[in-house]
Amino acid sequence: MDRGLNVRKTLSSPGRHSSQRQAEGQRRTASSRGPRPKEVPVLDLDRLTDREEEDAAFITVAGHPSALLSDMSWGPGVSSHQPKKWDKTIQNMSERNISTYSVYPTPPVSSCRFQLQSRPPSSHIPNLEPSQLTPYSTELIQTQTNTIHSRLKKTEAEGLTAEKRKQAVVEQMMVDQLSRAVISDPEQSAANQCNDSSRYRRTLHHTMVKTHTSLTENLLSHKLCFHARILSRCGREACRELIGFFFTCDQTLTVYEYRSFGKNRCSSLPFIARGVYRTRGRPYCLNDFSQGTDLRFSTDMPHFSENLRKRSYLTLRVTDVDEEMKRTLLDHTGGIEHYLSQEEISDQKTLSAVQVAVRERLRGHAIPVLIGLGRRLQSLDIKENGLMGKEKLRECLMEELSLSQQDFDTALRTVGQQVGALVDYAEVMRAVIGEMNEIRKAFFIKVYVKLDPNKTGSVSLTDIEKFNCSKVSLQSQYGIETEVDFLTCMQDTGRVRKDVSYAEFEDYYEGLSIEIPSDQEYINILKSTWNI
Numbered sequence: 001m002d003r004g005l006n007v008r009k010t011l012s013s014p015g016r017h018s019s020q021r022q023a024e025g026q027r028r029t030a031s032s033r034g035p036r037p038k039e040v041p042v043l044d045l046d047r048l049t050d051r052e053e054e055d056a057a058f059i060t061v062a063g064h065p066s067a068l069l070s071d072m073s074w075g076p077g078v079s080s081h082q083p084k085k086w087d088k089t090i091q092n093m094s095e096r097n098i099s100t101y102s103v104y105p106t107p108p109v110s111s112c113r114f115q116l117q118s119r120p121p122s123s124h125i126p127n128l129e130p131s132q133l134t135p136y137s138t139e140l141i142q143t144q145t146n147t148i149h150s151r152l153k154k155t156e157a158e159g160l161t162a163e164k165r166k167q168a169v170v171e172q173m174m175v176d177q178l179s180r181a182v183i184s185d186p187e188q189s190a191a192n193q194c195n196d197s198s199r200y201r202r203t204l205h206h207t208m209v210k211t212h213t214s215l216t217e218n219l220l221s222h223k224l225c226f227h228a229r230i231l232s233r234c235g236r237e238a239c240r241e242l243i244g245f246f247f248t249c250d251q252t253l254t255v256y257e258y259r260s261f262g263k264n265r266c267s268s269l270p271f272i273a274r275g276v277y278r279t280r281g282r283p284y285c286l287n288d289f290s291q292g293t294d295l296r297f298s299t300d301m302p303h304f305s306e307n308l309r310k311r312s313y314l315t316l317r318v319t320d321v322d323e324e325m326k327r328t329l330l331d332h333t334g335g336i337e338h339y340l341s342q343e344e345i346s347d348q349k350t351l352s353a354v355q356v357a358v359r360e361r362l363r364g365h366a367i368p369v370l371i372g373l374g375r376r377l378q379s380l381d382i383k384e385n386g387l388m389g390k391e392k393l394r395e396c397l398m399e400e401l402s403l404s405q406q407d408f409d410t411a412l413r414t415v416g417q418q419v420g421a422l423v424d425y426a427e428v429m430r431a432v433i434g435e436m437n438e439i440r441k442a443f444f445i446k447v448y449v450k451l452d453p454n455k456t457g458s459v460s461l462t463d464i465e466k467f468n469c470s471k472v473s474l475q476s477q478y479g480i481e482t483e484v485d486f487l488t489c490m491q492d493t494g495r496v497r498k499d500v501s502y503a504e505f506e507d508y509y510e511g512l513s514i515e516i517p518s519d520q521e522y523i524n525i526l527k528s529t530w531n532i
Contacts, residue, residue: 165266169243169256170225172268177215177254219249224329226289227320228255229445233386233426234307235457235502239449242271242316244295248333251283252276255316271303286326286335291438293318310385311424319438347414354407355434359514361402362433367484367511370433373400374507377425387422397432407432436513436522443523444509447530448502458499464490470529480515486529 036042224246230237244255254274260266276283277297284295295316299309308314329335340348362369376396380388390412397403411431417423436444451459451467468487489508490500509526516522526532 165241165258166225166243168266169258169268170245173245173254173256174217174220176270177220177274178217220247222248222329222332224248224286224289224326225322226318228295228316228318229441230308231294231315231317231427231430233503233506235448235452235505236455237305237308238502238506239445239452239455240271244272244316246284246286246289247274248286248329250276251285253284269303272297272301273303280338282338285338286330286333287337289318289321289326291318291321311387315427317438319442347410350410351414351431354403354410354432358401358403358433362511362514364480364515366514367480367489367508369400370507370511371489371504373397373429374503376400377429378503381425386424386426388425389421390423393423393425393428397428401432403432433510436510437519439519440509440513440522443526443532444506447526447532448505450530450532452502458501459505460499461491462498464500467530469531484512484515 226244226246228242228244230240230242232238241258242255243258244253246253252274253272254270255272256268257271258266258268277295278284279288279296288295295318297314297316299311299314301314304314359366373396377388377393380392380396394403394405394408397408398405411428412423415424415427415431417428435441448459449455451463465487470485470487486508490504512525513522516525
């Protein structure tokens with residue numbers, strides 16, 4: 001009976017024996033692993049339950065609420081800093097949760113989830129799950145991403161294209177300069193002038209292996225590369241892509257033109273032959289090549305067009321220079337700085353003061369005044385060679401710009417046109433009014449080339465209406481007195497021609513440059529107007 005009773009008691013209370021076996025197993029494990037540290041809570045398996053609503057947090061040590069325990073070791077965690085937001089969250093918990101979280105560790109996954117939930121909001125669009133995205137937010141994110149990617153690709157492609165063009169011009173220039181054989185150098189014949197016999201022929205034995213003017217690749221490597229443009233009111237000439245080279249070995253320079261014929265054909269042609277050219281009675285040097293400086297050449301060149309040969313000289317404006325190479329060459333050659341004379345410095349200061357005064361008087365109505373002045377001067381240019389009499393030019397400038405006689409004479413003296421009855425009116429206008437900087441000019445030429453890709457010198461009104469998409473009211477935004485919309489200025493009642501010349505484009509945007517002081521705002525207007 002006693003034995004059967006013991007069996008029934010054992011079957012009726014299996015939990016008591018299982019708990020005893022668990023406690024015994026814990027004692028054996030504890031004895032094998034050593035004593036439990038005081039800061040580690042006792043593991044009570046009976047109170048462990050699966051709770052989906054458990055809140056995730058790092059566990060604080062009893063007696064030290066600000067300390068944290070590591071999830072992977074007995075000691076403290078890497079960071080002992082507890083944000084105030086977490087303290088505030090723990091204080092708002094119920095007493096049951098506080099007692100629970102102060103005894104039992106939190107799983108690492110839960111702690112990561114808590115950190116994500118307690119992160120402060122940021123200004124950028126978060127990475128939401130597909131179920132949380134609205135159609136508007138999805139479209140906005142996609143539009144922003146596509147815009148950024150397209151701009152980066154476009155900028156990278158333009159830079160790569162410009163670098164390829166420059167490299168093509170450099171290679172063609174090196175081929176042209178090194179292709180001339182030493183045996184055909186003019187110095188070979190000069191060395192044998194002692195023999196006056198008409199039947200004498202220079203043989204190979206009387207030919208020098210190397211002349212003083214013979215070039216090598218090493219000598220040509222010491223060169224300065226610069227970009228330039230022609231100062232002209234003709235669109236065919238003003239939009240030419242010119243790349244020049246100045247060689248320090250013999251103080252010579254040459255200019256090449258990059259020309260494209262369609263999409264797949266291009267060539268680099270010499271524009272100014274390599275030689276020594278002078279300015280103010282001395283040869284050009286390294287210090288003469290800086291952004292914004294002018295280079296003047298005679299028009300008696302074999303590669304110049306008939307339109308350029310109508311004038312006595314040609315002026316190139318340097319738009320970009322390899323400054324790093326320039327510093328290297330100056331350190332290597334020890335270039336000499338050529339200073340201006342006191343008279344030249346005085347004339348430049350006077351001319352700068354005239355430009356400031358004229359631009360200040362034009363502010364508020366610069367666009368219509370410059371367009372009207374340009375059309376008036378063009379109508380007086382009967383021969384279409386860019387030249388007119390001094391008296392007519394002075395009368396126009398005094399009426400349109402309120403220019404004094406003294407300021408007009410200063411402008412003529414500065415540009416070097418005080419001698420002679422005819423003057424280049426475009427150069428005098430640039431001297432009196434000034435010009436936009438090269439950053440704005442480069443973007444303006446980019447816009448015009450888009451409208452006139454064949455560089456004919458004019459754009460039809462139909463193409464202008466097709467590409468123009470201006471939505472900005474410049475009159476109200478910049479305080480301009482009259483309506484200055486491009487189409488409004490070009491489609492006036494007195495217009496007969498159905499196309500717009502490059503000169504009118506330039507006059508309009510020169511006036512706009514006077515009204516807008518910021519380069520970035522000026523470029524943004526061009527981008528939004530012509531969708532560049």
